Amino acid sequence: MVTRRLFVALEPTDAVRRRIGAAADALRAAAGRAAGDVRWVAPDGVHLTLQFLGAVPEERVEAVRAAVEAAAAGARPLALEVSGAGGFPNARRPRVVWLGLGGDVAALSALVADLGARLAPLGFAPESRPFSPHLTLGRARDPRGAPGLGGALAAQARADGFGWRATELVLFESHLSPKGARYEALLRAPLGGG
Numbered sequence: 001m002v003t004r005r006l007f008v009a010l011e012p013t014d015a016v017r018r019r020i021g022a023a024a025d026a027l028r029a030a031a032g033r034a035a036g037d038v039r040w041v042a043p044d045g046v047h048l049t050l051q052f053l054g055a056v057p058e059e060r061v062e063a064v065r066a067a068v069e070a071a072a073a074g075a076r077p078l079a080l081e082v083s084g085a086g087g088f089p090n091a092r093r094p095r096v097v098w099l100g101l102g103g104d105v106a107a108l109s110a111l112v113a114d115l116g117a118r119l120a121p122l123g124f125a126p127e128s129r130p131f132s133p134h135l136t137l138g139r140a141r142d143p144r145g146a147p148g149l150g151g152a153l154a155a156q157a158r159a160d161g162f163g164w165r166a167t168e169l170v171l172f173e174s175h176l177s178p179k180g181a182r183y184e185a186l187l188r189a190p191l192g193g194g
Contacts, residue, residue, distance in 0.1 A: 003055035009047040034148025038138040067118040072169040072189035083161025093145030098134035
């Protein structure tokens with residue numbers, strides 16, 4: 001059976017990606033040698049995942065596309081604020097390093113819930129954890145986390161934020177390779193149907 005590895009996300013504009021890249025550079029510089037404990041995401045690979053679908057059988061891709069288009073049409077463009085930084089599960093020993101998001105978070109959460117409700121009948125259960133909007137900057141090389149980043153994350157958390165107007169929902173296919181993941185947009189659905 002042919003499958004495609006899919007997820008639904010919001011994709012930052014090029015200008016926002018440059019700002020994200022600058023924030024990541026500042027974080028790496030502040031972390032010094034500890035920055036080497038993290039596999040950093042290239043700025044062009046940063047996105048806000050709304051739902052990861054995993055291996056989708058080819059014959060269900062069109063139904064997924066329709067669900068994504070319907071969710072996008074029922075939403076509106078979002079005024080988001082990229083600000084703050086942290087780590088999962090915590091900033092003292094992060095396994096995932098991220099930038100936070102504020103702004104239209106209630107509308108964003110409603111979009112995630114609507115998307116999940118539209119994809120669930122197709123066999124894609126929504127995430128069981130509460131939605132926590134963030135942009136992943138990197139992942140620790142050690143599964144126990146990267147303990148040397150705490151001070152750098154605290155400094156980045158105090159840095160000035162910047163705006164991001166999200167105007168479309170994107171269905172991505174992820175192509176994995178030893179060099180890392182490459183993301184291909186299969187569908188760009190305007191928020192609000194515009």
